[in-house]
Amino acid sequence: MKFSNLPLSKEMLHNLNEIGYKEMTPIQAQSLPHILEGKDVIAQAKTGSGKTAAFGIGLLTKLQVKKFRVQSLILCPTRELADQVSKELRMLARTTHNIKILTLCGGTAFGPQLGSLRHGAHIIVGTPGRILKHLKKETLSLENLDMLVLDEADRMLDMGFSEEINEVLGFAPKTRQTLLFSATYTDEIMDISSSIQKDAVNIKTTSNEIANKISEYFYEVEYGQKLKTLVNIFSNFKPENVIVFCNTKVEANEIANTLQDKKIDALAIHGDLEQYERNDVLVQFANKSCRVLVATDVAARGLDIKELSMVVNYDIPHGDETYTHRIGRTGRAGAEGLAFTLYEANEIQNADEYKNDTRLFEDANELKEIIGFEMRPVNVTLVIEGGKKDKVRAGDILGALTGDAGLAGSSIGKIDIYDRQSYVAIENSKIDEAHKQLKNGKIKGKKFSVWIL
Ligand code: ADP
Ligand code: MG
Numbered sequence: 118m119k120f121s122n123l124p125l126s127k128e129m130l131h132n133l134n135e136i137g138y139k140e141m142t143p144i145q146a147q148s149l150p151h152i153l154e155g156k157d158v159i160a161q162a163k164t165g166s167g168k169t170a171a172f173g174i175g176l177l178t179k180l181q182v183k184k185f186r187v188q189s190l191i192l193c194p195t196r197e198l199a200d201q202v203s204k205e206l207r208m209l210a211r212t213t214h215n216i217k218i219l220t221l222c223g224g225t226a227f228g229p230q231l232g233s234l235r236h237g238a239h240i241i242v243g244t245p246g247r248i249l250k251h252l253k254k255e256t257l258s259l260e261n262l263d264m265l266v267l268d269e270a271d272r273m274l275d276m277g278f279s280e281e282i283n284e285v286l287g288f289a290p291k292t293r294q295t296l297l298f299s300a301t302y303t304d305e306i307m308d309i310s311s312s313i314q315k316d317a318v319n320i321k322t323t324s325n326e327i328a329n330k331i332s333e334y335f336y337e338v339e340y341g342q343k344l345k346t347l348v349n350i351f352s353n354f355k356p357e358n359v360i361v362f363c364n365t366k367v368e369a370n371e372i373a374n375t376l377q378d379k380k381i382d383a384l385a386i387h388g389d390l391e392q393y394e395r396n397d398v399l400v401q402f403a404n405k406s407c408r409v410l411v412a413t414d415v416a417a418r419g420l421d422i423k424e425l426s427m428v429v430n431y432d433i434p435h436g437d438e439t440y441t442h443r444i445g446r447t448g449r450a451g452a453e454g455l456a457f458t459l460y461e462a463n464e465i466q467n468a469d470e471y472k473n474d475t476r477l478f479e480d481a482n483e484l485k486e487i488i489g490f491e492m493r494p495v496n497v498t499l500v501i502e503g504g505k506k507d508k509v510r511a512g513d514i515l516g517a518l519t520g521d522a523g524l525a526g527s528s529i530g531k532i533d534i535y536d537r538q539s540y541v542a543i544e545n546s547k548i549d550e551a552h553k554q555l556k557n558g559k560i561k562g563k564k565f566s567v568w569i570l
Pocket of ligand 2 (some may be wrong): 268
C-alpha cells in the first residue's frame with residue numbers, strides 16, 4: 118500500500134518519496150490508519166520492520182509546530198536506540214521547519230541537557246531513568262503531552278525499567294494517545310498495555326502470526342547412551358537455549374556436571390537448592406549467561422522463560438499433560454520450537470501409545486557425532502550488592518556502565534533488580550571491562566561490591 122492513501126500532508130508525502138520510502142511496510146500499513154485516527158495501538162513486529170516511521174509519521178502529523186511545548190515523548194531502552202529514533206524522526210521532519218527534537222539519556226552529563234531543555238522542545242526521545250530524573254527535578258514538563266510511545270517495550274521490561282516507566286506515566290496527562298511497540302507479546306506486556314492504554318487496537322504483522330510450531334522427536338536410545346545422545350542432539354540441532362527435564366535431583370546434577378565437562382554450558386536446578394542459589398541459576402538462564410538448564414519437574418514449575426529453542430525430556434514424562442506442558446515452553450513468539458524425548462526400550466511398554474501424526478520417531482544411532490562441539494554462553498552475569506532497598510534502579514546501573522567512555526548499550530542484556538541485589542547480563546567479551554567500570558565507579562554516588570557470577 119502507498120503512503121498517498123493516507124491523510125498525510127503534501128510535504129510529508131513528498132519527503133517520504135525523497136527518502137525513498139515508496140511503499141508502506143506491513144506494520145506501517147496496518148498501524149498508521151489507526152494511529153492517524155488518534156487511537157491507542159499495541160503492535161508487535163520484528164526488528165527492522167519500520168516501526169520508527171510508523172509512530173514517527175503519526176506523531177509528526179499530530180504535532181502543532183507553533184505550540185512550542187513538549188507534545189510527544191518516546192521511551193527507548195538504550196541510548197543507542199534513542200539516538201537511532203531521533204535520527205529517523207529528524208529525517209522524517211526535515212521538510213517541516215523548526216521542529217525541535219531532544220534526546221535525553223542516562224550515561225551522559227546532566228548539565229548540558231538542562232541547557233537544551235531550557236531552550237524548549239516539541240519531541241523528547243530518551244531512556245526512562247533519565248526522563249524520570251528530569252521530571253522529578255521539574256526540568257521537564259509533560260503538561261502538554263498528547264502522544265506517548267513505548268518503543269521496544271519488551272526490552273525495556275527486560276532491563277528492569279517497569280517501575281520507572283510507571284513513574285514517568287504519573288507525570289503525563291490522562292488524555293493522550295499511547296502507542297506501544299514490542300517484538301514479543303508476554304503477559305507482562307499485555308498487563309502494561311491494559312494499564313496505560315485505552316481500547317488499544319492490537320496489531321500483529323503476519324510473519325509473526327505463525328502459531329507455536331513445535332517439531333516433536335522421539336528417540337529410542339540404547340541402554341546407557343542417553344547422555345551421548347543428548348550431546349549429539351545439541352551438536353546437530355544447535356539450540357540457543359535448552360531445558361532438559363529429568364526425574365531426580367541426582368540425575369539433574371549428574372547431567373549438568375557431565376555436560377560442563379564436555380564444554381557445554383549447563384546448570385542444574387532442583388528442590389535441594391537454597392532460594393538464593395535457585396535464583397542465581399534462573400537469572401543466569403533467563404539472561405543468556407547459561408545455555409542449558411537441567412531441571413526436575415518440581416523445580417521447573419512456574420518458570421517463565423521466553424523464547425526457548427529446545428526442550429528435552431531426558432526421561433519419558435509421566436502423563437500426557439506433563440508432556441504437553443513441558444514442550445509448550447518452546448517455540449514461543451513465532452519461532453520454531455524443538456522438543457525431544459529420549460527413552461530406553463525398558464522404560465516404555467508400548468511406543469505406539471505415544472505415536473501420532475505430528476511426532477517423529479527416530480533412531481539415535483543416526484545422529485552424527487560432531488567432534489569439538491561446544492556451547493558457550495552469550496553473556497556473563499555481574500552481581501551488584503545493592504538493590505531496590507538501596508534505591509538502585511536499572512537506569513542507574515545502565516548509566517554507570519555506559520557513561521564516560523563505558524560500554525555500548527548493546528553489550529548490556531537483561532537487568533534484574535531484587536531487594537538487596539541486582540544482576541546485569543554483560544556480553545561475554547566485555548565482562549572484564551564492565552566489572553572494572555562498576556568496581557571503580559559509583560552507582561548513585563555510592564560504592565557497591567560487584568562480582569562475576
Ligand atoms: P524497527 O524499529 O521496526 O526495528 P526501523 O524503524 O529502524 O525498524 O526501520 C528499519 C529500516 O527500514 C530503516 O533503515 C528505515 O529507514 C527503513 N524503512 C522504514 N520504513 C520504510 C519504508 N516504508 N520503505 C523503505 N524503507 C523503510
Ligand atoms: Mg525500532
